[in-house]
Amino acid sequence: MSVKYIPVQWNPNKWFYDGIMLVGVFVFLWVFLEIAPGVLSHERPINPQIHNARAFGACAFVMLTIILCIGPLARLDRRFLPLLYNRRHFGVMTAAVALTHANYVLGWYFAFSHIPPLEGLLSANQSYFQVAGFPFELLGLFSLICLLLLAVTSHDFWLKFLTAPVWKRIHFLIYPAYAALVGHVALGILQDQQTHMVSALFIGGPVLVCVLHLLAVVHGRVKADRIAKGHGWLAVANVAEMQEGRAKIARLPDGNRVAVFLHEGKLSAISNACAHQNGPLGEGRIVDCLVTCPWHGFQYDVRTGQSPAPFTERVPTFAVRLNGKIIEVDPTPNPPGTPVKPVPLPEAAP
Amino acid sequence: MSDKPFFIGYMPAPEGLRAFLVIVAAAVIGGMAGASWVLGVGQDDPGPGAVRGDYGRQNLMGIVELVPYPLLHVVEGSDTIPEGTTLMMSAGNKAGVDARALPLDGQLAAVSGVVMERGDLQMLQLRGGRRGLGPGGGPMDIPEPVDMGRWRLAGEICDGKCLAGAMRPGRGLAHRACAAMCLLGDVPPVFVSSQPVDGEEFMLITGPDETPLPKEAYDFLSQYVSVEGTIKRHGDLLVFSIDAATLKLTN
Numbered sequence: 001m002s003v004k005y006i007p008v009q010w011n012p013n014k015w016f017y018d019g020i021m022l023v024g025v026f027v028f029l030w031v032f033l034e035i036a037p038g039v040l041s042h043e044r045p046i047n048p049q050i051h052n053a054r055a056f057g058a059c060a061f062v063m064l065t066i067i068l069c070i071g072p073l074a075r076l077d078r079r080f081l082p083l084l085y086n087r088r089h090f091g092v093m094t095a096a097v098a099l100t101h102a103n104y105v106l107g108w109y110f111a112f113s114h115i116p117p118l119e120g121l122l123s124a125n126q127s128y129f130q131v132a133g134f135p136f137e138l139l140g141l142f143s144l145i146c147l148l149l150l151a152v153t154s155h156d157f158w159l160k161f162l163t164a165p166v167w168k169r170i171h172f173l174i175y176p177a178y179a180a181l182v183g184h185v186a187l188g189i190l191q192d193q194q195t196h197m198v199s200a201l202f203i204g205g206p207v208l209v210c211v212l213h214l215l216a217v218v219h220g221r222v223k224a225d226r227i228a229k230g231h232g233w234l235a236v237a238n239v240a241e242m243q244e245g246r247a248k249i250a251r252l253p254d255g256n257r258v259a260v261f262l263h264e265g266k267l268s269a270i271s272n273a274c275a276h277q278n279g280p281l282g283e284g285r286i287v288d289c290l291v292t293c294p295w296h297g298f299q300y301d302v303r304t305g306q307s308p309a310p311f312t313e314r315v316p317t318f319a320v321r322l323n324g325k326i327i328e329v330d331p332t333p334n335p336p337g338t339p340v341k342p343v344p345l346p347e348a349a350p
Numbered sequence: 351m352s353d354k355p356f357f358i359g360y361m362p363a364p365e366g367l368r369a370f371l372v373i374v375a376a377a378v379i380g381g382m383a384g385a386s387w388v389l390g391v392g393q394d395d396p397g398p399g400a401v402r403g404d405y406g407r408q409n410l411m412g413i414v415e416l417v418p419y420p421l422l423h424v425v426e427g428s429d430t431i432p433e434g435t436t437l438m439m440s441a442g443n444k445a446g447v448d449a450r451a452l453p454l455d456g457q458l459a460a461v462s463g464v465v466m467e468r469g470d471l472q473m474l475q476l477r478g479g480r481r482g483l484g485p486g487g488g489p490m491d492i493p494e495p496v497d498m499g500r501w502r503l504a505g506e507i508c509d510g511k512c513l514a515g516a517m518r519p520g521r522g523l524a525h526r527a528c529a530a531m532c533l534l535g536d537v538p539p540v541f542v543s544s545q546p547v548d549g550e551e552f553m554l555i556t557g558p559d560e561t562p563l564p565k566e567a568y569d570f571l572s573q574y575v576s577v578e579g580t581i582k583r584h585g586d587l588l589v590f591s592i593d594a595a596t597l598k599l600t601n
Contacts, residue, residue: 011360020375027379028386036390043398047518050396058389062382078354079370085359108517109528112443113535124527124534127569132599137527192522198392201385285356297358 008089017086021093028059053104054189057140060098061185064147064178065205067091072216078283081294088154091174095151098144105137136187139180146177156276164278182206225251228258233321233328236260239345240325242267247291249282252331258318260327261286261302266342268302269318269329275336276313304339322346399468399515401475405430408474409462412437413490414483415584417560419538420451422461422474423493423585430465436493436585437474438538438554439463439483440511444528446536447476450483458486466514471540471552473514496583503543503590504576504600507555507567509533510540526572533571539563541590544574547581553588564594576600 008014032055037045045051070087073080110117115124125135150171152158159167185202193199228234228250236250242262249259249272257272259282270291272282279295286292290299290308300307300315307313314337319330322343334340355364363371411426420439427433439461441447451459461483463476476482509532512520519525521542533539541555557564558579570577579592 013359013363020378024379024382028382031383031386032390036387036393039391040393040395042395044396044400044518046393046396050517050519054393055386055390058386059382062385066378066381079367080374082357082359082363082367082371083374085357109525110531113531114445115531115534120527120531124530125571130569133523133526133569133571133573135527136523188524192394192519192524193392194394195392197388201388287356287358292356292358294356297360 013082014086014089017082018089018093021090025059025063025093025097028062029055032058047108049104049108053101053108056097056101056104057189060094060101060147061181061202061205063090063094063097064174064181065209067094068174068178068209069212072212075216076212076219078294084295085297091147092151092154095144095147098147102140102144105140131187132191134187136184139187140184143177143180143184146173146180150174150177159277164273164275168278178206178209225249225257227251228253228329228331230328232330233323234331235323235326235328236269237327238325239322239327242327242345245286247282247284248327249280250329254331256333257282258329258331259291260318260320260329261291262345263289263302263342266344267320267322267327268340268342269320270300270302270305271316271318271333271336273315274298274313275307275315281315303342304337305334306337394519396518396520397468399466399471399513399518399520401515402430402465402467405465407462407477408465409460410437410474411458411460411486413492414451414454414457414459415492416448416451416455417554417556417584417589418448418562419536419554419556420447421554421584421587422459425458425490431472431474434586435472436587437472438510438540438587439474439476440537441476441482442478444511444532444535444537446538447483448536450476450479454483454485456489456492458488458490460484460486466511466516468514469552470550471510471514473510473538475511475516493585495589498548498581498583498588500578500580501547501590502576502578502596503541503545503547504574505541505543506574507563507571508540508542510538510554513540513542513552521572523572529571530568533563533568539567541577541592547588548583550588553581553590555590555592558591558593560589560591563592566594567592567597570597570599574600 070083074084106117110120127133228236237248244262247259247261249257251257258269259272260269263286274281274293276298279293281291281293284292284294291302292299305315305317316333316336317338317340320343321328355366408428408431410424412422412424415421422437424433424435439447463474466473508521509529539555541553543551576598577592578596579590582589
């Protein structure tokens with residue numbers, strides 16, 4: 001959480017996260033560029049520029065595969081949530097690695113010609129209507145543009161400026177970017193590749209991403225959000241289900257979700273969507289009397305939907321009432337930051 | 351209340367989560383190292399093509415012939431390039447020497463450059479200007495080409511320079527756009543036949559009646575194709591004049 005925009009608000013976890021990812025990138029490049037050539041028994045070596053392009057391209061592919069595995073892993077096992085926390089930095093690293101790959105390609109395959117490199121990239125191969133021989137470089141270019149767009153807009157300034165829903169929609173470009181990258185690899189290097197392990201790895205990455213996403217979908221259906229029932233006030237849970245400091249989430253008729261928290265024996269309801277990145281507040285906890293988002297730790301007073309001063313984030317609140325043992329909410333949200341008096345549970349009532 | 355550890359990014363990682371995160375961090379680094387190893391050591395051999403700077407600069411005399419790409423029939427060779435050799439020629443970068451060779455068609459020329467070599471395939475990359483290709487003594491008889499009849503061949507159309515060693519690898523689909531740019535720059539195109547013809551695996555490829563390679567053929571660059579055409583031997587180099595309408599992708 002921050003009250004002003006600075007390039008990066010560092011903390012030890014971010015240093016640790018970025019350090020690990022940077023070590024991973026350096027190890028990848030070191031093995032590819034320094035160790036592997038000593039093992040290859042080629043009569044003559046691959047051109048250094050091509051070797052570099054391959055190293056950075058392969059690294060970007062692996063990095064993007066890891067990035068896309070983090071989301072579903074965090075859905076399947078909450079212990080992976082810390083990987084989600086600073087994923088944007090890993091995405092920016094990926095864009096930088098991919099840009100380096102593109103720079104090597106443009107500076108070698110598309111250089112040394114009377115045709116400018118970018119013009120050559122866009123015009124040298126015009127076989128758009130055939131699979132084998134398709135200008136796969138354009139798929140890589142599309143993927144790179146997406147990655148750069150996501151990297152440039154990754155800062156919280158853009159999140160605030162564009163609003164979380166728009167920002168999130170833009171950042172779903174990560175999926176077309178990955179699909180284009182898979183096409184780039186499949187129609188490019190894999191067409192010539194004769195080593196099965198390489199093909200298996202390039203195919204296995206996207207398969208892993210798909211399988212994890214499918215498992216996350218299945219997992220989500222098994223643990224499907226309860227649907228608030230009724231007319232007017234909607235039933236969301238039984239008091240017996242509530243745990244101190246935790247929430248029950250229910251989907252409202254308009255598709256939005258409400259999170260009903262039990263805090264110090266009293267019930268309060270706020271929107272389930274964090275004002276930061278629409279993170280699932282109801283999957284968070286109350287820490288130091290504040291609802292804490294499981295994604296990035298943004299906090300809100302459960303009674304008001306307001307972040308503690310000096311922070312300014314706010315989420316909508318909902319009116320809560322008890323109908324016997326049934327907890328009901330008014331499905332009409334209050335404006336963000338509107339105080340609502342908590343409802344004591346019967347056993348906690350004076 | 352559940353006692354599962356709850357991670358908050360700006361707080362120290364919960365005790366119960368630290369060991370797991372260390373394992374994940376090790377797995378990420380180890381996984382990236384492993385992936386790099388598989389991808390790095392799995393790279394295919396780029397072939398034996400090379401720029402033979404170790405041969406030194408070649409200063410040769412020969413007869414220029416345009417078919418329409420410029421060939422040199424060597425009449426005064428070197429230790430590396432003996433008399434009687436027929437060479438394809440290109441300029442530096444992705445460029446041919448057509449404009450420089452045109453006034454010397456059928457004439458003796460003095461050439462200077464460096465050899466690129468891949469098996470029997472040789473390409474001479476000339477120095478710039480008249481130092482690389484200049485008049486050497488007037489008209490001379492071009493060796494009479496030998497007609498070897500009509501053939502149907504399977505193989506790959508490449509640019510002769512990258513294939514000969516300017517790039518490693520210098521063939522295949524990943525190299526396709528580069529090959530197209532080379533050919534657009536008038537680098538002589540080469541056909542790599544899957545079966546040797548008269549002992550030759552590499553041959554210059556042209557359009558019908560030794561005209562420039564038609565643009566339709568560019569759609570088939572760097573792919574395994576079959577194509578029909580006539581072959582003539584010019585000196586010790588085969589020239590395959592294709593009928594582009596017969597180009598087909600093949601397996």
